[in-house]
Each structure stands twice: as C-alpha cells, then as structure tokens.
Amino acid sequence: MNAQALRIALVGNPNCGKTALFNLLTGSRQKVANYAGVTVERKEGQLIAPSGRSYRLLDLPGAYSLDAASPDEAITRDVLAGRRDGEAKPDLIVCVVDATNLRLHLRFVLEVARLGRPMVLALNMMDAARRRGIEIDVAGLEKRLGVPVVETVAVRRGGAAALVERIDAMHNAYPAPPAANGDNDLHRQVRGLLEATVRVPAQASRVDEAIDRWALHPVFGLALLGAMMFLMFQAVFAWAQPLMDGIDAGVTALGAWIAGMLPAGSALHSLVQDGIFGGVGTVLVFLPQILILFLFILVLEESGYLPRAAFLLDRLMFKAGLTGRAFIPLLSSFACAIPGIMATRSIADPRDRLTTILVAPLMTCSARLPVYTLLIAAFIPHRTVLDVFNLQGVVLFVLYVAGIASAMAVAFVMKKLRRDKSEHALLMELPAYRVPHVRDVAYGLWQRVKIFLRRVGGIILALTVLLWFLSSFPSPPPGATGPAIDYSLAGMLGHALHHVFAPIGFNWQISVALIPGLAAREVAVSALGTVYAMSGSDTAVATHLGPLIAHQWPLATALSLLAWYVFAPQCMSTLAVIRRETNSWRNVALAAGYLFALAYLASLLTYQIASAFT
Amino acid sequence: MIAPGPGPSPLRQQVALAQPFIQWSYNAKHSYSRPVCAVRLSDLPKGFQAVVDAVEAAHDDDRIARRLRDLGFVAGETVRVVARAPMGGDPLLVQVGTTRFALRRSEAARVQTLEAGASA
Numbered sequence: 061m062n063a064q065a066l067r068i069a070l071v072g073n074p075n076c077g078k079t080a081l082f083n084l085l086t087g088s089r090q091k092v093a094n095y096a097g098v099t100v101e102r103k104e105g106q107l108i109a110p111s112g113r114s115y116r117l118l119d120l121p122g123a124y125s126l127d128a129a130s131p132d133e134a135i136t137r138d139v140l141a142g143r144r145d146g147e148a149k150p151d152l153i154v155c156v157v158d159a160t161n162l163r164l165h166l167r168f169v170l171e172v173a174r175l176g177r178p179m180v181l182a183l184n185m186m187d188a189a190r191r192r193g194i195e196i197d198v199a200g201l202e203k204r205l206g207v208p209v210v211e212t213v214a215v216r217r218g219g220a221a222a223l224v225e226r227i228d229a230m231h232n233a234y235p236a237p238p239a240a241n242g243d244n245d246l247h248r249q250v251r252g253l254l255e256a257t258v259r260v261p262a263q264a265s266r267v268d269e270a271i272d273r274w275a276l277h278p279v280f281g282l283a284l285l286g287a288m289m290f291l292m293f294q295a296v297f298a299w300a301q302p303l304m305d306g307i308d309a310g311v312t313a314l315g316a317w318i319a320g321m322l323p324a325g326s327a328l329h330s331l332v333q334d335g336i337f338g339g340v341g342t343v344l345v346f347l348p349q350i351l352i353l354f355l356f357i358l359v360l361e362e363s364g365y366l367p368r369a370a371f372l373l374d375r376l377m378f379k380a381g382l383t384g385r386a387f388i389p390l391l392s393s394f395a396c397a398i399p400g401i402m403a404t405r406s407i408a409d410p411r412d413r414l415t416t417i418l419v420a421p422l423m424t425c426s427a428r429l430p431v432y433t434l435l436i437a438a439f440i441p442h443r444t445v446l447d448v449f450n451l452q453g454v455v456l457f458v459l460y461v462a463g464i465a466s467a468m469a470v471a472f473v474m475k476k477l478r479r480d481k482s483e484h485a486l487l488m489e490l491p492a493y494r495v496p497h498v499r500d501v502a503y504g505l506w507q508r509v510k511i512f513l514r515r516v517g518g519i520i521l522a523l524t525v526l527l528w529f530l531s532s533f534p535s536p537p538p539g540a541t542g543p544a545i546d547y548s549l550a551g552m553l554g555h556a557l558h559h560v561f562a563p564i565g566f567n568w569q570i571s572v573a574l575i576p577g578l579a580a581r582e583v584a585v586s587a588l589g590t591v592y593a594m595s596g597s598d599t600a601v602a603t604h605l606g607p608l609i610a611h612q613w614p615l616a617t618a619l620s621l622l623a624w625y626v627f628a629p630q631c632m633s634t635l636a637v638i639r640r641e642t643n644s645w646r647n648v649a650l651a652a653g654y655l656f657a658l659a660y661l662a663s664l665l666t667y668q669i670a671s672a673f674t
Numbered sequence: 675m676i677a678p679g680p681g682p683s684p685l686r687q688q689v690a691l692a693q694p695f696i697q698w699s700y701n702a703k704h705s706y707s708r709p710v711c712a713v714r715l716s717d718l719p720k721g722f723q724a725v726v727d728a729v730e731a732a733h734d735d736d737r738i739a740r741r742l743r744d745l746g747f748v749a750g751e752t753v754r755v756v757a758r759a760p761m762g763g764d765p766l767l768v769q770v771g772t773t774r775f776a777l778r779r780s781e782a783a784r785v786q787t788l789e790a791g792a793s794a
Contacts, residue, residue, distance in 0.1 A: 125744040129737060163771040164746050247748045268774075269756070276767065278760035371776045375761045378778070384765075485738050486765055487745070487781060490774040 065116045066232060067148055068107070071136060071172060072156035073165045074122035075364075075491035077184045079103075080214035080500050081156055082119040085224070092507050096146055099641050100135045101405065109228040118150065124164075126171050129485065130408040140175060152227065152234050153179045159189035159196060159211075160492070162258060166250045169205070178234030179207045182223055186211040188492075193261040200257040206238040215497045268492050275368050285369055289391060292356045296349050296395045297426070303348035311341035327532070335528030340521055349426065350399045350512055351505065353392050357403060358504045360388075362496035366406075367488050374486060380468040381475030383407060383484060386416040390467070393423035397634045401641050402511065409484050415474050417641060418651050421634050422467040422627065424460045427581040431625050432459060434585055438610040439618040455622075462626045466658065531576055545587075550575040564624070564660060565617040565667035578632050581625070616670035623666040627659035715753060715768065715777075715785035723754040724787035726770075732784055739784050746770045747785050 072078040083090075086105025095102045103119040120139055121132035128134040135144065142149030155172050157165035169181060183189075183196060202209040210226050213219035243249055274280050315337025322329040360366045366388060374384030382390075385407045393400030400420045407413040436452050443451045527550070536547040545551050554572030561571045569592065577584030589605055609618070639648045718724055729747050731739040747753070747770060756774060757767040764779040 125741065127740060127744065129741050161772050164773045167744070167746070247743075247746070247751075272757060272767070272774075276757040276759075278758075282760055367776065371759055371765060371767065374765050374776070374778070375759055384776075483732075483738060483780065485741065485781065486776055486778045487738065487741055488776045489745075490767060490776055 065106075065114050066151045067116045067118065068152045068154055068227070069118045069120050069139060069150035070154050070156060071120045071140065071168075072122060072184075073124055073158070073161075073168055075489060076122070076156045076158040076161075076165055077214045078122060078156045079119060080497060081182065081184060081212060081220060082117065083500055083503050084214050084217075084220050086117055088503075090503075090507075092510070095135055095144070097643065098131055098135070099405065099643055100132050107224065109224050111228050113228060113231065115227070118147075124168060126168075131410060132408070140172065140177070149177075151178065151232065153177050154182055154223070154227075155179055156182045156184050156212075158185050159183045160185055160192060160194060162196075162254060163250060166253060167246045170246045170249055173205065173207065173237040176236050176239065178236050180223070180227060180234070181205060181207055181209045182212045182220075183209060184212045184214055187213045187216065195259040197257040201253065204253055204256065207235060215500075271493055272368070272490075275365070276371065281368075281372055285372055288360075288365075292353070292391075293394070295352050295356065300348040300352050304345050307347060308341060308345050311337055311344060315341065330532055331525070331528060334532075335525050336521065338524075338528075340517075340524055346396050346398070346426075347509070347512065349395045351509065353395050353399055354403075354505055354508045355501070357388055357392065358501045359496045361406075362494065362501060362504075364491045364493045367490045370488060371490065378484075381471040381473075382415060382419075383409065383412040383486065385488070386412060389416050390420060390423055393420040393425060396425050396427065397421045397423065397631070398512065398637050399508070401634070401637045402508065404641065411478060411480065412484055414642065414647065415471050417638055418474070418647070418654070419467040419470050421631065421651065421655060422463045422470065424463045424626070425581070425631075427631070428625050428628060430585045431581060432456060432622065434606060434609075435618050435622050438606040439613075439615055459622060459626055462623075466626065470654070470658075527576055527578060545572060545576075563667070564663035565614070565620040565671070566624075566663075567613070567617065570617075570621060581628055581631055614671070615674050616667050619670045620663040620667035623662040624659045627655050627662060712786065712788055714783050715755070715787050716766070716779045716782035718753075718755045718787065720755050720758055720766075723752060726751045726753055727786045727788040730784050730786055732780075736784075738781055742781065742784060745775060746773065753785070753787060 070078050070082055082103065082105060085107045089106040089108075091104050093102050094100065100121055105117045105119070107115040107117045109115070118139070120136045123133040123136040125133070126137045126140070128137045138144035139147050140150070140153065153172060153175075155169045157169060173179060181201075183198065183201075189196065198209050198211065208226055208230070210223045212223050275284060315333045318337070319329050319333035322332060357366070360369070367385075369387055370384035372384070373387045377384050377386055386404070389400045389403040389407070391400075392403050397420045400423065401417050404413050404416045404420070407416060436455055440452045440455050445451050445454060529549075530553070531545050531548050531550040533548055551572055554575055555568055557574070558566070558568040558571040566574075569588065573584050573587035576587040585605070588609075592605065592608060635648050635652055638651050639645060642648075712727065713724065715724070715726075726747050726749055728749060729739050729742045751770055754769045755766050756769050759765050759767075759776075765776045766779065766782055768775050768777055768782065
C-alpha cells in the first residue's frame, strides 16, 4: 500500500452499517489484524477512486461516545485524537450515521466534530430512510454542521459512489468543522438540527415491533431460540460430516503421496506423514464445522437476532457470573472451543469476556465425542432405565450437563474472587432487523477462515511437530517387542506421569496416550491404539480397542477417564487461541492450571468412589 | 452493586399506596391510561410510555449513568418499555427515540421518569 496515500478513518455508532460501507469501498483489498497489545480487530483497506488515486481506509471500532466504555471505544477515541502509538492521525474522518436513527447517531457526530479534524458525514441506509418516509434536508444539514454531507446506501452496488467522488474532489483540502459554539448540551444541539432539517412521519416502522413481539416473547421467544439452536447443531454435526470425511481423506492421501516420495521408514517420512499431515489434519478436519457455525453466527448477527438471544438469556447467564452476550460463544464451543473463544470478541466488558474465554473449554466439544463413545460403548451396559432411557445415552447426557454445570460454577467462583466488583453493564442496543447481505456475510466468513488457517499453519503446526518428535524419538532398540511410542520421550514422560496419575486410576498406557492427545483430544483414541500396538483407521482401532480395554481396565478407571475428559485441559489448540485472544500467558496458565486441577480432582473422586463400590 | 431505588414492585401497587387519588382506567387497547406520577424506568410496566426527568448517578464516577445519558436518556426524551425478558422481567427492552436498548433493572433504575402517559 502506498505510504503517501491519505489516511481516512471510518467512524460511527455500532449498527450504522459502517462495516458494510467499508466492504463496499475496499472490496477484497482488506487487511485484518489486531491493534498492538490489545485484541481489538484492526481493519484497514485500500480505496481506489475512479481518478486512480488511492486512499488508506481504516475501519475504526463502532462507538457510542468518545467517553470510552470498552477497549474498542478506547481505540476509536485514541486513534481519532492521534494518541495511539503506531497509528498516524487520520487525514480525514468519515463519520457514518444510520439515517433512520439520527437522534442517537448525530450526537456522536457532534462529539467527533468537536475534535476539529477534517470530516465528512455519510448518511447511510438512505434507502431504508426513504422507505420509512424520513425526509432529510441534506443541504441544510451540511450548512448547519459545516462539513460535507453525502447520502450512501452501503448494501447497494455503487451506493457510495457519491461519497468517493466528494472525497476525491476535495483531495487533501478537507474542511474542518467550525469551532464548537459553546453549547455543551449535545442532545439539545441534535434536537435543534433534527427540527430544522429532518421530517419524520408520525407513524414509524412497526415491522420490528411485530417481530419482536414474537421473538422476545417469554414463551415463543425461548421456543424460537431453542429451535434455531437445534437447527444450528443439526447443521454443524450432520451437514459437516461428509465435508469432514472428505478433508480427512484428502489430507491423509496428500500426506501419503508426499511421504511416498521420501525414503520409506526414514524419520523424514514419518515426520511428513504422521507429524505434519497427521497432526494438522486432525485440526483441519474441524474447518467445515467451524465454517457452518460461523455462517449461522454471522447471519444471526447481521440480521440483528443475536442481541435478542442475549436479551432472552441475560438473566440466566448473569446469575452465573456471565452476560447474555456470552451465550453464542459458549454455544459455539460445543462444536469446538476455538471458534467459541474467537467469538467472544462481541463481549464488550473485558471481565465478562475473560470469564467466557476461561469457561469455554468446559463446553463438551465435538473432539471429546470419540473418547466418550469409545469408553461408553466399552463400559456402560446397553440397558434401558426407567423404561424409556438408554443408559448409554443417559451417561452421555450427564457428561454434557457436568460440563455446563462446572462452567457455571467456575464463572460464579470467578465472579466472587474478582477484585474489581464494579457493576457490569449490559446496555445493549437491539438494532432494527435486516436481511443479511451476502457480501458482508461472505467477507466475515472468509476472515474467520483466514484466522483459523493461520493458526493451524502457525502455532498448531509447530506443536504437532514437537509432539511427533516426542513420540518418535528415541526410536526403539533393535529387537524391541513393545510399541515404538513406549521407547520414545513421550513414552518415558508417560511412565513418569503414571506416578502422578496412579491415584486417579490411569494405567501407564493411558498416561502415554494423553501426551499425543495434547494436539487434539480425539487423538488420544488413536494414541491408545498405538500403545496397544494396533494399526488401521480410527474406526477400526476403536472397534478393536473397545473390547480390549473393557477386558483389561477396571470400571473405575474408565469412569475416571470420562470424568477427566469433562475438563480435559490437554488441548494445545485451545490454549494457543486463549493466548492469541487474551494476549497473555498468564491467562493460558490460569486456564490450563484450573482445568488440570478440576480434571484431577474430579477423576480422583470418581475413581476412589467407584473403586469403593466395585 | 445494589440497584438504587425501590424494588421490583409493580407500578400499580406502588402508585396506589403513594397516591391513592390517581384514577386508573383500562382502555380498549388493553393498557392503562392517564396515570401521572414520578417513577423509575425499572418500575415502568410493559407498554407504558414516560418522559425522562433525569439520570441519577448511583455513585461517584458512575460510568453507566454517563453512558445512559450519551445513549439519549436525557430530560424530555420519551421512553417506553417494549418488552421484559423471561425469568423475572430482567433485563427490560426500552425504546428511546427510534432506538431500542436492553437495560438490566439496576441500569434502568438510574433513569427517573415523569408522567407516565397512555400508550398504544
């Protein structure tokens, strides 16, 4: 990007259509990263005017006020004032407002205007305003504000042409708004502006009200939410399956093909096939689930439903020390904690966000299912209880509930332990319903995928190679009879760990298998297969492994391992994402530490009690 | 943080105790009309309209009160409780101007309103 290009900052209230406008102006020429030191998304893009001139466009986080109430708003305030290190003061501020919500949005415009920086006002969503019969005297508004005012429709192709033309025509000779007239009551000024320049029909749109009457109804609203979540889960688990199988097969085949070109039996061959492709493949396989999950979340977000769900569930979540906004991230964590933790960015309060991130791994992610399935099938008798329930199903349900209950308990304890006990604000705007725009959903989805893939390619790849190294070296001595992993560093570590795990009933085979399971939880199943010297696909291993462990392990050990997996701290990818999202190793240590402690405690209790009874 | 002001008593009872002379009538649109009194936004029943009198800070440096004012809860503005959440009616959905906000009861209790009027 051209360093001399003028810098334009887009600002506006949340829900003013600013991001849609940003997408329209920059197209695919976007760079998404974080502001240094904080996990606030920084979006920059390149705007090329028809004249050929290019501009650097920065999409600042939405803000209601420069009196910042969240890390996002603090960034907006600091960048606008030129106080943020590493961010040049913007040459021009484009203030975006929703033309149907001027009373709220114009107050922020006046606040920004007081900075005295060159500024243009974009009256966005003019199509919706016209439909509602709202008439705006643009010339009058321009005269009173003393800055250019341009109408835009961000969801229409060419809907920002007038804005680009205006910006380009004034090239670097942008007028700054006149000095404040001394009236400190911004609301009074807004009222004056509206009276002079805007005509709103007496009867505003009643569509939203009609939808909300059902969507927020204490009974129908909750039923609708339940149905929507059911559909989402159905999609995540059923529709994603063929794609997941495809990726699994594809990655395995590619790994085998590349490894085939390397000398068989060499360390390099094993590194490529088992280390890189095997390890990364187990994480990559979750991509379809993550895509479908984010598709649902983005559509719900764009349509304006998400804050409604938060509204319905806020009380329940608040009692547990969370916030209604934590609902979607936690729900996503049932598929995988990685997208769940990524989705916590919508939580404004940093304390609520941290609590949500820390309890997200307690939601039973889909990677735990293979482990649960193996153990339940092997140890829990296939029997009907109370005439209707399948005992195996009941146990699985109990495991899910145990995860949710412990998340609630942990959140509650965190709330009690927190030193900063000032009130957590909800104060959440419920925006007007909108039909989600394909382009904006697609961009959002693509950005999530990029973040996920970058993570898989970076830290997760590094960790899987490290784990492969631990499980492969040193190689077994000639004439060794046991499985190779038994002689490796991981094997030694497993044997050493066995002393730690003996009180909770784990034998050395389980202790060894837990180490490769660090890459992804379900890898523990194939690792157990390896330890018991089996080979073949995961399914084949699981089929043979079941009867074997059913024969060899006491029931107490199996129950203890199930309890362990409710907490299962050993997922490197989750810990890596916590590091990325909270920017702190302390939080990683906190998460790993408390999960490990809970897992150990739960397994210890389970094992000791079960041993006493069996 | 304890919410300032009275608890979750319904407006009707509260007003009936304090100002027994107020006439309540039930109109054809299934809502009460013509009450005139001062009431906190958190105690305003669903469907009622009121005019903001002031936002009171619960303590020094009350960020939530400041934010409420920024969001448009200022004297003279009309507010209406559009919906209440299941499980105890907290949070509540409040319309101010053309915007709707979900406020927890403790947040809404900071908003003192005057003159609840008839609403559709």
